[in-house]
Structure formats: C-alpha cells, structure tokens
Amino acid sequence: MGRARARLVPALLAVLLPAAAGCSMVGDASRSDTARAQVGDCIDVAEGSITASKTEPIDCAADRAVYTIVSASDTARNCGPEYSSYEETFRGGTTAFLCLAPNLKQGNCYRQDRQTGFAYADCTSPEATVRVVARIDGRSDQSLCAPNGTFLLLSRPETTFCLANPETEGH
Structure with missing residues (x-):
C-alpha cells in the first residue's frame, strides 16, 4: 500500500488564514478517522503541518474541538472563503475532502x-x-x-x- 498525502487549502477569514490537513495510510477501508468523520462531527488538530497534520474526531463540546465538519465528499471542491479544508489523497486521487468551520469556544x-x-x-x-x-x-x-x-x-x-x-x- 502506498503512502497517502494530504493537501492544505487555506481559507481567508477576516484577517486570519485557518486551515487543516491530514495524512494517513488510506484505501477504501483504511481511511483515517478524520476522513471517516461525518457532517456535524468536530476535529482536533493535535499537531499542525501542511502535509502531515495529526488530527482526530472529538466531541464538539471539548475545548480541543477546533473545527466542525460542514460538508464531506470524496472529491475536492471549493469550500468558500470562510472555511478551511482537509483533503486525503492516495496515488494522486482524492479519497476524502472535508470543508471545516472554526468551532472556537468563548474564553479559550x-x-x-x-x-x-x-x-x-x-x-x-x-x-x-x-x-x-x-x-x-x-x-x-x-x-x-x-x-x-x-x-x-x-x-x-x-x-x-x-x-x-x-x-x-x-x-
């Protein structure tokens, strides 16, 4: 099995540029937990990197639940200027594409x-x-x-x- 790659697609939000990416070994059954997450689920970015971030689904009430998934598909698309994206690829093809909205908590x-x-x-x-x-x-x-x-x-x-x-x- 080859190595999966992740690609970052930054989004412009006011004066901020949030984005998230991930990397894992993928095939149909072995996508990362993040890639298998559904709309409404939240994501923790444990370690950020353009090509090899460490992310995982997490309870949306948790302080570390930094992003909420607003759309999910198996093809890349434009999420729009307000959202970040997460993309997993395998052998040059997209296997998971998520549009992410910030889920920041007041006081954090x-x-x-x-x-x-x-x-x-x-x-x-x-x-x-x-x-x-x-x-x-x-x-x-x-x-x-x-x-x-x-x-x-x-x-x-x-x-x-x-x-x-x-x-x-x-x-």
Whole structure:
C-alpha cells in the first residue's frame, strides 16, 4: 500500500488564514478517522503541518474541538472563503475532502498561523496567539465585536467570533 498525502487549502477569514490537513495510510477501508468523520462531527488538530497534520474526531463540546465538519465528499471542491479544508489523497486521487468551520469556544485561546490554522492553546502559554472574547451563534455581524477589533464571521452556520490578543487581555 502506498503512502497517502494530504493537501492544505487555506481559507481567508477576516484577517486570519485557518486551515487543516491530514495524512494517513488510506484505501477504501483504511481511511483515517478524520476522513471517516461525518457532517456535524468536530476535529482536533493535535499537531499542525501542511502535509502531515495529526488530527482526530472529538466531541464538539471539548475545548480541543477546533473545527466542525460542514460538508464531506470524496472529491475536492471549493469550500468558500470562510472555511478551511482537509483533503486525503492516495496515488494522486482524492479519497476524502472535508470543508471545516472554526468551532472556537468563548474564553479559550488558540495558536493560529497561516499554514496550520487553529489549534487549542492554554491562555497562559506563549503559543497562544488569539483569545475568543465572544462567540455569538445565530448571527454573523462584525458590529457585535469591539470597534476596530478582530473578528471572524461565518455564514453557515451563522456565527460571530470576537477575538483579541491573549497578552493584551490580561491572561
């Protein structure tokens, strides 16, 4: 069996660039647990990398449940500018393609960068780059956040995330 490869497709969200990717040995029956996850399931990014991230499905209530799957298929497609994607390939063909929405929790901190997207981080850790000061489900409206503040908006499901630098928030 050959090695599976994962490809990262970053998404633009306000001023952030989240994305997730994965790598595993795949065939029809041996796709990774992440690749077998269903719409509505959540994903933990234990270790981010453009080609070999370590991800796994996790209970959506868990702090480490950083992404929610909003669509799943066996062919690559455009998820849209608000979402990140996860793709597993085997011998040049896509075997799993997931569109992912951030599932950030109010009060939690995350490590975020252009290549690996969001991963949970302790707010006292120097790795923490963003803290969620508010999460408003059912509305996608930047005016719900502080003027000149950083925000992340989703249209499906409608969600507003108001974000801050953990260092400037006293955490």
